Amino acid sequence: MKKLIGLAAAGAMLVALAGCASEGGGAAAESGPKPLDELVVGFAQVGAESGWRTANTKDIQAAFEEAGIELKFSDAQQKQENQIKAIRSYIQQQVDVIAFSPVVETGWDAVLNEAKAAGIPVVLTDRAVDSKDESLYVSFLGSDFVKEGEKAGQWVLDEYADATEPVEIIQLEGTTGAAPAIDRAEGFAEVISENPNLEVVASQTGDFTRAGGKQVTEALLKSNPGVDLIYAHNDDMGLGAIEAIEAAGLKPGEDIKIVTVDAVKDGMQALADGKINFIVECSPLLGKQLIEIIKQINDGETPQKRIITEETTFTQEQAIEALPDRQY
Amino acid sequence: MSALLARIVAHRLFWPVVMLVVLLVINLVAFPGFFTISVRDGHLFGSLIDILRNGAPTLIIAVGMTLVIATRGIDLSVGAVAAISGAVACSIILGSPEPGSLATVAVAVTVALVISLVLGVWNGFLVAVIGIQPIIATLILMTAGRGVAMLITEGQILTVNSPPFKFLGSGFWFGVPIAVIIAAVVFGVAALVTRRTALGMFIESVGINPEASRQSGVRARGLLVVVYTFCAFCAAIAGLILTANTAAADANNTGLFIELDAILAVVIGGTSLAGGRYSLLGTLVGALVIQTLVTTVYTVGIPPIATMVFKAAVVTVVCLLQSPTTAEAFSGFRRRLAIRAGKGAAAS
Numbered sequence: 001m002k003k004l005i006g007l008a009a010a011g012a013m014l015v016a017l018a019g020c021a022s023e024g025g026g027a028a029a030e031s032g033p034k035p036l037d038e039l040v041v042g043f044a045q046v047g048a049e050s051g052w053r054t055a056n057t058k059d060i061q062a063a064f065e066e067a068g069i070e071l072k073f074s075d076a077q078q079k080q081e082n083q084i085k086a087i088r089s090y091i092q093q094q095v096d097v098i099a100f101s102p103v104v105e106t107g108w109d110a111v112l113n114e115a116k117a118a119g120i121p122v123v124l125t126d127r128a129v130d131s132k133d134e135s136l137y138v139s140f141l142g143s144d145f146v147k148e149g150e151k152a153g154q155w156v157l158d159e160y161a162d163a164t165e166p167v168e169i170i171q172l173e174g175t176t177g178a179a180p181a182i183d184r185a186e187g188f189a190e191v192i193s194e195n196p197n198l199e200v201v202a203s204q205t206g207d208f209t210r211a212g213g214k215q216v217t218e219a220l221l222k223s224n225p226g227v228d229l230i231y232a233h234n235d236d237m238g239l240g241a242i243e244a245i246e247a248a249g250l251k252p253g254e255d256i257k258i259v260t261v262d263a264v265k266d267g268m269q270a271l272a273d274g275k276i277n278f279i280v281e282c283s284p285l286l287g288k289q290l291i292e293i294i295k296q297i298n299d300g301e302t303p304q305k306r307i308i309t310e311e312t313t314f315t316q317e318q319a320i321e322a323l324p325d326r327q328y
Numbered sequence: 329m330s331a332l333l334a335r336i337v338a339h340r341l342f343w344p345v346v347m348l349v350v351l352l353v354i355n356l357v358a359f360p361g362f363f364t365i366s367v368r369d370g371h372l373f374g375s376l377i378d379i380l381r382n383g384a385p386t387l388i389i390a391v392g393m394t395l396v397i398a399t400r401g402i403d404l405s406v407g408a409v410a411a412i413s414g415a416v417a418c419s420i421i422l423g424s425p426e427p428g429s430l431a432t433v434a435v436a437v438t439v440a441l442v443i444s445l446v447l448g449v450w451n452g453f454l455v456a457v458i459g460i461q462p463i464i465a466t467l468i469l470m471t472a473g474r475g476v477a478m479l480i481t482e483g484q485i486l487t488v489n490s491p492p493f494k495f496l497g498s499g500f501w502f503g504v505p506i507a508v509i510i511a512a513v514v515f516g517v518a519a520l521v522t523r524r525t526a527l528g529m530f531i532e533s534v535g536i537n538p539e540a541s542r543q544s545g546v547r548a549r550g551l552l553v554v555v556y557t558f559c560a561f562c563a564a565i566a567g568l569i570l571t572a573n574t575a576a577a578d579a580n581n582t583g584l585f586i587e588l589d590a591i592l593a594v595v596i597g598g599t600s601l602a603g604g605r606y607s608l609l610g611t612l613v614g615a616l617v618i619q620t621l622v623t624t625v626y627t628v629g630i631p632p633i634a635t636m637v638f639k640a641a642v643v644t645v646v647c648l649l650q651s652p653t654t655a656e657a658f659s660g661f662r663r664r665l666a667i668r669a670g671k672g673a674a675a676s
Binding site for chain 2: 053176205214220222247249
């Protein structure tokens with residue numbers, strides 16, 4: 001199997017090299033705008049670890065097809081070394097733009113320097129890299145997790161604006177140390193601090209999974225029987241919390257309100273059913289905006305360094321409307 | 329009296345049980361209602377019930393793991409097998425026209441369990457017939473298995489809306505969680521079959537010396553295949569419970585790292601990784617210690633960043649207390665005390 005992939009990669013490389021020989025040049029910036037159907041973009045995806053990621057992949061592939069730009073796609077199966085290998089092969093193939101979602105934040109300087117030396121612009125999607133040298137990439141397209149936390153916090157602030165008694169909040173955190181978990185907690189805490197009645201009485205990690213969310217909620221409901229609201233860093237943990245609340249003989253969405261982030265289909269369904277009260281969207285649909293950035297680079301323009309994904313929020317009523325055409 | 333106390337302290341389950349009691353007391357201090365068990369909506373409700381219910385999958389896998397470890401083997405693939413069985417069951421239920429019918433769920437569960445038998449025979453074949461070291465042989469399925477589960481679910485989390493299936497994970501029978509009943513049955517069957525027959529002794533003898541066992545007429549090969557198959561079967565049952573608990577098959581996360589919890593439960597229970605003598609009762613205590621530990625983190629409110637260190641510290645303490653060297657030191661200390669007491673008596 002490995003051999004086969006190797007052969008295929010070698011074949012692809014030969015084809016790419018042949019292409020270069022006739023056109024004589026890699027980076028778009030030097031050779032002026034190319035027609036779109038001659039552009040080649042390499043995209044190194046993290047893997048297929050969740051429904052969110054699958055939707056992300058499908059959207060990017062569809063956007064490239066629609067724009068008529070050739071996409072070389074690789075799946076790193078959540079391993080950094082695979083991603084680095086993929087990026088190196090894109091450099092050798094002299095693609096016009098490299099885009100990727102870094103698996104982890106650190107350890108990219110060497111390979112990104114190689115890309116820079118080869119004159120290939122790099123676009124980060126969805127996740128950032130932690131590097132002092134900002135010249136290593138031209139643009140970072142992705143969600144602002146702090147902002148997502150702030151939006152969730154804002155809803156809670158408005159919902160309990162008239163509260164005279166303390167409101168007890170349980171927070172279900174994402175995987176400890178992951179950027180979305182840190183930032184969503186930060187944004188939320190920042191906003192709710194405006195009202196001293198809003199108090200996070202317990203905050204534990206549910207590892208972004210349903211089982212985790214359920215188990216943590218079960219235990220925390222017992223030690224904090226007076227809880228009013230649960231803020232989960234993603235839909236899946238919120239869905240787990242719903243199960244735990246129902247098992248405790250309470251009504252999710254009424255006895256205990258739930259706010260989550262993501263807006264995947266199952267979460268939207270629960271929102272429409274009234275079991276979740278509010279969802280902040282974290283959109284995987286980056287394809288269109290990525291194409292825009294690539295077009296700008298091709299035209300010799302400098303795209304913005306930080307581009308935030310177009311995202312919205314959903315109330316229960318909005319969820320009922322949006323649900324029929326939800327793709328993921 | 330002191331002789332009885334000495335015997336209790338010397339029992340190999342003494343320290344694990346002490347640890348369990350200490351953890352429970354810590355919980356009680358942090359949250360006075362911890363031992364309260366009430367009846368809500370016609371079923372038992374309370375923190376202790378949660379520990380039993382959430383610990384059930386780990387216990388079930390640990391029972392299978394105990395027997396595997398007793399043969400001087402190890403099965404790393406249990407988490408992957410759990411993920412596969414959950415994925416198979418959910419995809420069958422989703423694909424059927426009547427996801428809520430009992431027949432559909434029965435078919436789904438049966439198919440998932442049968443597939444696990446095949447996977448178990450595969451592990452057993454690699455270990456017993458081909459002679460690959462167990463850690464390597466089961467590592468194959470550990471890594472590949474999750475990929476298989478991903479293929480079955482097509483990388484998505486499959487959510488099923490099927491009350492009978494959900495019942496497996498979060499239902500109750502006479503007020504007792506179904507998961508606990510299933511775990512009790514698995515535990516009881518394993519204990520009866522291996523301890524009321526010579527099977528347990530055969531397993532231990534294979535673990536101590538496979539060649540000598542073979543020469544004295546124990547069919548080591550067949551026995552190994554059976555043990556690995558039973559372990560995979562246990563893993564599949566646990567996988568079904570885990571999946572039914574949230575009514576969703578998550579190929580990436582179902583049973584993730586549960587092999588480590590199961591091995592840990594076995595080790596805490598006093599069964600040696602070097603094979604031979606095993607204790608199912610010890611495994612039960614081990615599984616309860618691990619689940620209580622998880623609950624303690626939530627109840628006491630240990631910050632998530634410190635959770636791993638806290639768990640590691642507790643496990644280290646248990647292992648240290650249990651080690652032969654510590655036991656030796658303890659008995660030496662007692663002996664010296666006795667001698668000193670004797671001398672004191674003589675002087676006066």
